[in-house]
Amino acid sequence: MHGSKIPIWFFIGLLLTIYGVLIFGYGIYETATGNFPPGVQLTRLHTPLWWGGVLLLLGLVYVIKFRPGKSD
Amino acid sequence: MFGLVPASTVSIPHMSLPSLLAFAASPLAHLGALDIAVIVIYFAMVIWIGFYLKGQSNTSEEFFMAGREMTAWIAGLSFVSANLGSLELMGWAGSAYQYGILATNWYWIGAIPAMVFLGLVMMPFYYVSKTHSVPGYLDLRFGGEARTVAAVAFALEMILMSGVNMFAMAVVMKVVLGWDINFSIIVSSVAVALYVGLGGLRSAIFNEVLQFVLIWGGALLVPILGLYQAGGWTGMKHNIITNLHSDSYFHLWRDTGSFTTNPMGVQWTGIVFGLGFVISFGYWTTDFLVVQRVLAAHNLRAARMAPLIGSFFKMAVPFIVILPGLLGLALRDPAVANGIPHLVGQDVVAANPGAELHSYNEILPLMMARYLGPGLLGLGITALIAGFMSGMAGNVSAFSTVWTYDIYRPLINKKATDSHYVLVGRWSIFIGVLVSIMAAYLVMRAQGIMDYVQALFSIFVAPLLAAILFGMFWKRATRWGGFLGLFLGIIFSASLFMWVKLNPANLRYVALSDAAKPMAENVFRALWAFIFAAVVIVVVSMVTKPRPVAELDGLVYGATKLPTEEWVPFYKREWFWAALVGVIFVALNVMVW
Numbered sequence: 001m002h003g004s005k006i007p008i009w010f011f012i013g014l015l016l017t018i019y020g021v022l023i024f025g026y027g028i029y030e031t032a033t034g035n036f037p038p039g040v041q042l043t044r045l046h047t048p049l050w051w052g053g054v055l056l057l058l059g060l061v062y063v064i065k066f067r068p069g070k071s072d
Numbered sequence: 073m074f075g076l077v078p079a080s081t082v083s084i085p086h087m088s089l090p091s092l093l094a095f096a097a098s099p100l101a102h103l104g105a106l107d108i109a110v111i112v113i114y115f116a117m118v119i120w121i122g123f124y125l126k127g128q129s130n131t132s133e134e135f136f137m138a139g140r141e142m143t144a145w146i147a148g149l150s151f152v153s154a155n156l157g158s159l160e161l162m163g164w165a166g167s168a169y170q171y172g173i174l175a176t177n178w179y180w181i182g183a184i185p186a187m188v189f190l191g192l193v194m195m196p197f198y199y200v201s202k203t204h205s206v207p208g209y210l211d212l213r214f215g216g217e218a219r220t221v222a223a224v225a226f227a228l229e230m231i232l233m234s235g236v237n238m239f240a241m242a243v244v245m246k247v248v249l250g251w252d253i254n255f256s257i258i259v260s261s262v263a264v265a266l267y268v269g270l271g272g273l274r275s276a277i278f279n280e281v282l283q284f285v286l287i288w289g290g291a292l293l294v295p296i297l298g299l300y301q302a303g304g305w306t307g308m309k310h311n312i313i314t315n316l317h318s319d320s321y322f323h324l325w326r327d328t329g330s331f332t333t334n335p336m337g338v339q340w341t342g343i344v345f346g347l348g349f350v351i352s353f354g355y356w357t358t359d360f361l362v363v364q365r366v367l368a369a370h371n372l373r374a375a376r377m378a379p380l381i382g383s384f385f386k387m388a389v390p391f392i393v394i395l396p397g398l399l400g401l402a403l404r405d406p407a408v409a410n411g412i413p414h415l416v417g418q419d420v421v422a423a424n425p426g427a428e429l430h431s432y433n434e435i436l437p438l439m440m441a442r443y444l445g446p447g448l449l450g451l452g453i454t455a456l457i458a459g460f461m462s463g464m465a466g467n468v469s470a471f472s473t474v475w476t477y478d479i480y481r482p483l484i485n486k487k488a489t490d491s492h493y494v495l496v497g498r499w500s501i502f503i504g505v506l507v508s509i510m511a512a513y514l515v516m517r518a519q520g521i522m523d524y525v526q527a528l529f530s531i532f533v534a535p536l537l538a539a540i541l542f543g544m545f546w547k548r549a550t551r552w553g554g555f556l557g558l559f560l561g562i563i564f565s566a567s568l569f570m571w572v573k574l575n576p577a578n579l580r581y582v583a584l585s586d587a588a589k590p591m592a593e594n595v596f597r598a599l600w601a602f603i604f605a606a607v608v609i610v611v612v613s614m615v616t617k618p619r620p621v622a623e624l625d626g627l628v629y630g631a632t633k634l635p636t637e638e639w640v641p642f643y644k645r646e647w648f649w650a651a652l653v654g655v656i657f658v659a660l661n662v663m664v665w
Contacts, residue, residue: 006124008146008278012285015117019110019289023447026106030445037445042297048447051293 006068013062020056023048099250100434101441107450114286114454115263118279118461122267125275132493135272136473137204137368142277144374148381150277151365153284157463159240161291161393161456165439166432168397169415171336172312172321173664174328175397176390181348183386184657186356188650190366191379194357196634197544198367199375200626205367205470206360206540207478213543213627214554216482221559222536223478226360227471229528231504234467235511236525241460242512248437249453257512260457261505264464268472269501273368276469280365283458284385290448290455291392294436297443298399311402321398324664346595350602354533358540361470373637376646383653387660393436400435412438468508472500527569534598535561538605545629546613547621553613561605568597 027049030036036043103111129135142150167175203209207226211219242256267275302308313319320327320334327334328343356362356379369375404412418431430438440452476497481488488496515525539558542549572578572593580586583596624631642648 005128008281011117011121011278012282015113015282016285016289018113019447019451022106022109023451026445026447039441040445041442042301043445045297045300047293047297047443048445051448055289 007066009062009066010068013059013064013066016055016059017063018059020052020054020059022052024052024056027052100248100430100437101449101453103249103450103453104446106446107453110447110450111454111457114458115259118263118267118282121278121282122270122275125271125278129270129272129274130491130494132476132490132497134274135494135497136477138272138274138277140368141274141370142365142368142374142378144369144377144381146277146281147366147369147374147378149284149385150280150368151362151378152382152385153280153287153462154362154365154466156284156287156389157237157459159237159244159460159463161287161459162244162433162436164393165397165400165436166415166434168394169400169435170397170417170432171334172398172401173324173394174321174334174336176324176394176664177343177347179386179390179393180324180657180660181343182352183356184383184653185348186352187379187383187386188653189353190357190363191376191383191646192650193629194540194544195366195376195379196372197627197629197632198363199369199372200632200634202626203367204477205473206358206363206536207474209627210539210543210554210558211478211482213624214539214549215551217551217555218539218558219478220483221555221562222539223474225528225532225536225562226474227479229532230361230467230471230474231507232511232525232528234464234471234504234508236515237460237463237467238508239512239515241457241464244437244456244460247434248456253516257509260461260464261509264461264468265502265505268465268469269498269505272497273364273469273473276465277365277368279465280462283462286451286458287455288392290451290453290458291396291436291440293448294439294443294452295391295395295399298396298403298439302399302402308399308402312398315401315404321401322664324661326665342595346599350534350537350598351530351595354537354598354602355529358533358536359529360474361466364470364473371637372635373640373646377649380646380649380653384656387653387656396436396439397432400439412442464508468501468504471504472497475500475504530594530598531565531569531601532562534565534601535559535605538602538609542606542609542613543628547624547628547631548613548618549609550613550616550618552616553609553611556612557605557609560608561601564604565597565601568600572597 027046030043031046031049128139131139133139164175164178198206198209201209201212203212205223205226207219207223210222238257238261241260242251242253245251245256246253267279271278299305299308302311309319309322312321318335323334325340328340330339366375366378369378400412400415404414412435413430415430415432415435418433421427421429421431437452437456440449444452476493480496480500481493485492511525535558538561539554542557543554568582572582579593582593582600621631626632
């Protein structure tokens with residue numbers, strides 16, 4: 001790992017991907033079960049689903065584009 | 073005049089943290105397992121980055137200057153992220169709730185002109201001189217005396233502010249989540265010490281960029297969902313005007329002709345000259361905490377572009393800070409679960425213990441708890457933690473550089489090896505964090521100390537700005553002019569501070585108004601201190617011998633031949649981006665005139 005430098009964008013992508021998986025996964029669970037957190041408003045918008053999806057997609061783009069060892 | 077007190081940076085409103093803690097009601101939010109996982113993963117990631125970068129931080133150039141390898145984007149995001157602390161996010165969201173869109177001035181005129189000036193005009197001298205720090209520039213320009221004064225003041229300010237940041241984070245976590253204060257202080261300080269101590273400035277910069285992305289990822293949902301619920305900008309405006317019977321909350325300049333016609337009690341001359349010039353230029357162009365990030369750029373063009381890139385993001389920050397405050401005003405619904413209560417000042421909260429009141433400063437976490445469920449709430453809290461940690465890391469990394477390069481090397485051990493200085497830098501990170509922890513507990517036990525710590529920046533910044541500007545743009549400025557201007561300017565500024573501290577009635581003389589409020593003191597003290605230091609520099613320089621012009625190459629405007637940069641298309645040139653910043657800056661100000 002120390003032989004080739006890992007760009008900061010890869011770390012960011014990795015973190016966003018992990019967060020995306022967790023939040024998107026929770027969004028699926030929430031939507032499937034209808035078990036919404038009490039007190040939170042606008043749950044009908046299914047925010048974890050689309051925001052988790054955005055994080056996941058963005059994270060994957062960065063992970064792939066800036067993965068260690070990629071020549072450009 | 074102003075209703076706010078600036079603290080350590082140009083744009084932190086006053087938050088009385090000890091009183092916030094003492095009278096905290098029940099926690100504002102409760103975290104679930106998913107939220108905890110999000111926070112734990114963040115800590116694991118920043119420490120991993122520290123360990124990974126340890127292998128790339130072996131020489132002093134790598135450890136203290138990140139190898140001067142940063143691209144314009146990384147340096148620019150880090151530059152703006154180092155200033156984007158959570159205290160600022162929460163404090164200015166609270167100010168927007170209290171005063172409306174006027175609070176945006178601290179993000180726009182209070183930052184953008186200075187950032188553009190740094191990039192276009194000042195950066196070439198900092199960068200071409202190959203200095204490692206702002207005191208280092210003073211050393212090259214004026215000699216060791218000015219360097220030592222600036223270095224000691226910087227080191228003191230950085231380490232104490234790191235302690236205040238640590239304490240602030242612990243208090244906010246206590247109020248928002250009910251976490252134990254000691255737990256927050258220990259966890260955050262161990263994480264910061266590890267990742268900065270191992271990876272040096274490179275690690276601090278990497279984590280600041282990471283934290284910048286997290287802050288946006290965690291906080292952006294609040295204005296998006298809030299605007300949706302309020303019926304867009306028009307609906308929000310309609311609600312606020314209906315609730316408050318005034319449209320002043322939506323005007324940045326229109327009502328600043330007089331102190332009494334706007335919610336904040338400010339006047340445009342104070343905003344333009346006090347905030348927009350002395351304080352803003354002092355902070356953004358001479359505070360080593362932010363300038364250090366740009367010095368790590370890989371070439372001159374990147375160093376000039378970095379503040380310009382940062383300025384675009386700085387202009388956008390009100391979207392995640394000011395809008396939540398305004399939305400809190402528009403969506404007040406105390407009867408609903410997780411509804412926004414009627415918020416009051418911290419003095420009112422403190423005067424009514426047990427009344428379950430909430431202060432203006434709690435609006436951002438209240439809005440988070442309103443819209444963010446499991447996972448997303450963890451992301452929002454992580455954004456706050458990230459903001460605090462980037463502030464602490466910025467302070468200790470800057471402290472380490474100033475201590476090693478500007479105090480230890482010239483004054484204690486001049487002839488050590490490069491690896492010795494890296495070791496000193498690494499140890500100074502750990503010792504700096506320890507001193508910060510002590511400062512945090514000191515502030516907790518003796519709350520009045522916080523006022524003095526927060527005043528350090530405002531006392532120091534104006535004389536430093538005068539010394540740097542005259543040094544950089546006036547060939548005639550001499551060694552003794554620079555040193556005495558800086559030194560006597562600090563004494564003058566500190567004396568003004570103590571004069572008002574001992575007898576608050578003296579504020580009317582400093583601020584030239586009986587109606588002056590604490591913010592006016594900071595602004596006017598900075599203005600008088602700048603003028604005083606400038607007069608000393610000019611007078612002393614005129615009666616002492618200047619350096620030959622040939623010695624000023626790379627240090628002073630008019631005596632420096634800047635290196636020719638490679639040709640790039642117009643859209644990659646700094647002037648093009650500066651013009652674009654200018655157009656957007658003017659357009660934004662006109663839009664909410």
